Amino acid sequence: MKRKFIWLLGICAGLAGCAVMMNGIQNIMVPDFFHPPELKIEGPAIELSLIPKPLQVALKSGDARLEQIDKNVIKLTSQSGHLRIPLEKDELIYGLTMRLVADRERSESQIEEIGSLNRRGEIVYQWEIPSFAAYIPFYVSSRGYALWVSGWDPGVWDVGATNPDILELGFYPGKDGFTCYFISGDSYVEIMDRFTKLSGRPILPPKWVYSPWKWRDVHKKGSTKFEGVEINAELAEDLMMYEKLGLPKGVYLIDRPWAEGNFGYGNFNWDKTRFPNPEQMIDILHKHGWRVMVWGGPWALGYHKWEFGYEARKKGYLIGNRNIDYTNPEAYEWHKSKIVEFMKSSGIDAWKLDRADEYNPSGKNDIYWNGESGFQLHNKYPYLYIKAFYEASRSVRGDDFVIMARPAQNLTTTMSINWGGDTPGAILKNGKFVGTDLGVRAVIIELQRMAFLGFPTWGSDTGGYQGFRDRDVFARWLELSCFCPLMEIGGVGPHEPWAMPTKPKYDEEMIKIYYRYTWLHERLVDYTYALAQRASETGDPIVHPLVFDWPHDPKVADMWDEYLYGPSLLVAPVWKTGQREREVYLPKGKWQDLWDPNKKYEGPTTIKVSVPLDKIAVFIRLEKADLLPKGLIEGL
Incomplete structure (x- = not known):
């Protein structure tokens, strides 16, 4: 009966407006976190x-x-x-x-x-x-x-x-x-x-952050031997295929579930049924040139003595049934100590910080340890959560770590970089997921919005968090992410060109596209990192909406489908499935086609360019061309 009661509480906690009461914890209303409360403009x-x-x-x-x-x-x-x-x-x-x-x-x-x-x-x-x-x-x-x-x-x-x-x-x-x-x-x-x-100035992450990333939403259970060590089979497949295809390595992200217990995040012990020999697995990843990031959240989950939720609940460290109350100094230091201990023992390099934009009790009657209401603390909670992980990570690794967070609020840019959340490659229609190209369109706009908000290092789930259903979408997203500060590739379902959800499964053309744009992104690392250094000193973002540089040109005042990647490259992505031609507006200045040095233009002018599936329209701003690395597209 007790187990059934706990299970029902877990189901209840996922429903909007559901009360939670256990072991004397106050009655907390889980918010309808998909919608804001009724906020009005009122007062004098x-x-x-x-x-x-x-x-x-x-x-x-x-x-x-x-x-x-x-x-x-x-x-x-x-x-x-x-x-x-x-x-x-x-x-x-x-x-x-x-x-x-x-x-x-x-x-x-x-x-x-x-x-x-x-x-x-x-x-x-x-x-x-x-x-x-x-x-x-x-x-x-x-x-x-x-x-x-x-x-x-x-x-x-x-x-x-x-x-x-x-x-x-x-x-x-x-x-x-x-x-x-x-x-x-x-x-x-x-x-x-x-x-x-x-x-607060944006944080400067380590240079390795700007190399391409690879991840999967879930690593399925199952193992195989890699270099004599039994490790997760899908992780081994990624290692093997990156070696075989000669792809550049950057950050390897292990998402949830990765730990023991509730939701695959009950504590900071590796789930060895999913990731056998975790210490050797991390060593192998490092040896092959990867940095390792794992999923983190603001939760203490579970009801068993070996899960964090049991200890946190017993000590009164939770607000609601899962969220750590970071306004409580003891709870804050307790969670930090867990993070520090795991980082020291595991050798991981980085954290992906998810959530904190849902489940945290946010009503006016939800009172946190410091006496403030959940309503008043709702927007601050992500800051407190990120700060705990940042301080813990810094105490272990100095400056050689990164935190990539989903939520962003005031001051978080001083501690974390960000990704765009669950940008869709597919959406649910009549109970079935169908592909969409609108996620690519959204990323083009969001990348530039983040520039205006003071967040220079940003990226998206390339291919869509809910994975793509059309190979055009994957190709165009790879091209776009190449010219984003973060190029992180992964999500729900296959995001590998050697195991496509479309036909052919082993897609030779997509492998070439994947190779071209991951390597082009890698060749831009020094260029991007220099821009990140500038951003950390002056706030000048890596990506510029065109209006930044041509503020008096009315054509670019609200132009969202082109942008500058650093001062030297004008990028004009394609987002529509099936599109093979587009117009590009070149503002005042001298321009050269990245792919064909014989094509030069004097702006302002509008041109029509061919964009086959393996090409994104990119133009070099000749007055800033000396900032680019030599041989940028050689062999690609």
Whole structure:
């Protein structure tokens, strides 16, 4: 009977609005984490007028204090989080979230052809929901200023949706009140420099992060001998095929389930039925040139004495039935000690930090150890979670580690890099998964959104988290990911060109495409790393939306289907299945086709180019060509 009761609790914990009560733990309502609560713009309005250059902010009505930090930064504090800021006729607003639009279904689970760089006309919620989980309360205006709200309070942005002439925001300030900063600059690069100086510079990960990655959503049970050692058979297959095909090695990610117990994450002991001889397995991966990353979460799971959940529950370290209450210093240090112990004993190099955008109790009556409500802490919880893993990892490995997180909030860019969540290569229709190319389209936009938000090192699940059903989608995603800071390849189902879910299974053409673009990405490592160093010092992102460099060219103001990869390469991806030709706009300057040095162009101009399945349209900006490595495409 006891086992049945525990099982029912586990099922209940996955349902929205379900109460959990056990061993005296408070009655916690598991949130409907796929939708934000009813957030409204309310409270006394603060009416402002604003001139970007030189920066001037004036209080027209309402109760607020304005403080000039320097000539380019003005701080506003108030007990009200309700601001009204005028919008000019042709003003564009960039940033706020990675998610295409606020509606999760239209932007993710049933993804549509919507969204662009410009957020004007939208209502955007400052409330973390899975899995496109980057929510930074920061926007950049085409007028030459930005607004950053510090802290993690919930809120809502009405970007001219209700009144086309007004940008209105409503935040729910905690006990410390509401604080925001107005930031001006003569360029987007200047604005990002001043913003990240205030909010925290992006972390500089090790150079090996920028080599190609390989992973599987689940490594099935089953083993084989590799170099005389019994290891997981699918992992051995990846090692063998990368050697056989001469592919570049970077990071090998082992996702959940990998550990013993509940959900394959009950403790930090390897599940030896799935990963036999784990210490030797890690040694083999390292010997073959891979760095090793494993899945982590903010949970202490399980009810057996050998599972973390048992110990955490007994000591009162949980909020709800699974989430660690990081506001409790003892719980925080307890979890850190577990991470440190595992990193020392296992020899892993990195963590993939999932979740923290779901399950954490987030109601106004969900009270955490420090006395704050789940409502007030909802957006801060990912920061606390990432911070625990960051501090633990740093204590073991110094600077030679990386944390790749799904959620992104204020200050997390100082500790982690990010990936785009469960971007789909297939979506569920009438109970069956069908392929989609809209995940590729979403990634093109999200990559540039993250540039505006101060997150320079970003990537996506190449081929789709829910894996592709059309080989066009895999090919185009590989090409796109080649020109992303992170090239991580994997997800649910086959993502290997030698074991395709499409015909032919052993796909010679796809193997050549895979080879070409993983090696091209590898050859760009020094170039990309130099840009990452710059980003860590100035906030200047690796990827530039074209408007960064040509702010006065109206054609690029909301152009999302082209971007600069560093200063030297203009990338124009293809996302539509079956497309073999596209138009490319080349802004002012001199350009050369990456694949054919005889094709040179003078911009501004629009050209039509052929894009067979194995080619992505890329153009070298000749005035910056000297920054590129020599022989970039030689032999590819």
